[in-house]
Amino acid sequence: MGDERVKNEAMEIMGLVQLLPRLVVFDLDYTLWPFYCECRSKREMPKLYPQAKGILCALKDKGVGVAIASRSPTPDIANTFLEKLGIKSMFVAQEIFSSWTHKTDHFQRINRRTQIPYNEMLFFDDEDRNIDAVSKMGVTSILVGNGVNLGALRQGLSKFSQIVRLQKETNKDGKEFQKNQVHQKRRRNKSSTIFETVKDEDQTDHVSQFSPKLKLVLAKHITKQYLQTEGSQHSLWRSL
Template sequence: MRDAFRIIKSFPSLPRLVVVDLDYTLWPFYCHSRSEHDYAELYPQAREILLALHEMGIGVAIASRTPTPNIARAFLLKLGLGSIFIAKEMFPSRSPKTEHFERIHRRTMVPYNQMLFFDDEKRNIDAVHLDASDDIILTLCYIFFVDEHFSTYFSIRSASIPSPTKLEYELP
């Protein structure tokens, strides 16, 4: 977990809340293609990062459109991660994840501009940004998984940064 602490502490400012998707963001499968009795596994770095965030006092929440939230909850419990999330918004939805974020915001009272969102689907990132009103500004991240390591492309949108900034980071 030391690597995750070192990497996270290297950033000049940190969010108050990190919001993550589940399928193909924390684990390499779709929940709805599995049974709650199946073995659950995470991407290699996911546990270390989640636990480091939690221990550093950074809130962690889930925004997932899974059609099988019962399976997702079962996997989180099997993985010993159920208690680290301060909000779990897991419900099927055809709409973008803006509804998930509204619920997370109401539950946590964390301002949108102090949230960081990780998702494997660019359309979710784009939809949350496009549906956001001027006072709902999120820091959005799109994760690509490659060879059990991930590169994160940060699209930072705020009033002080008129166009997206792209940073690339790869974990060892």
């Protein structure tokens, strides 16, 4: 399948999801290309996985940024290969350095450089330990078994869309809960104020004119202590 055809299919896949990441981050070795940089020579001509370039081009045309997070110990070779492949300029961030942090350092640098939140990123990598570490940062992360391809892209975009939608629903529910709590507190305060106003003997004549709903609210605010003190024959209680 040629690059243009892959690109078109990738565009179709992106058109099927409602929410797209702002940034897609790729590992290099065994994710974009099928080898380890440190095992190759700068003089060689590298090759990407068959569908990698078409996917990169589709993301760029769709306005989605792309970046690199690689723990390669030979960044000079990696950069040379990116230039030879003609894709180096496509990446808004290129963090290529050896690290024991399983790429959390890489993503912190990418975040500082791009100012894009972790939960708006999608990440592809071939190592479980990197996927686990970066996922804990809030990045939607996908493990690839044979390089990045259309299947991995579809899986990643679907997972990203589901996670973001769930986050929005959770935030909405949380805000709605807080709103209800405030509303209930205001109702309680208002009811208490009404009760304090009418509990005086001189105001009980007005209580009989209240609606059944308001009477119920007032009844709930007559405490056991008040009833025990005043007795069940209190005129306010009788009027309810």
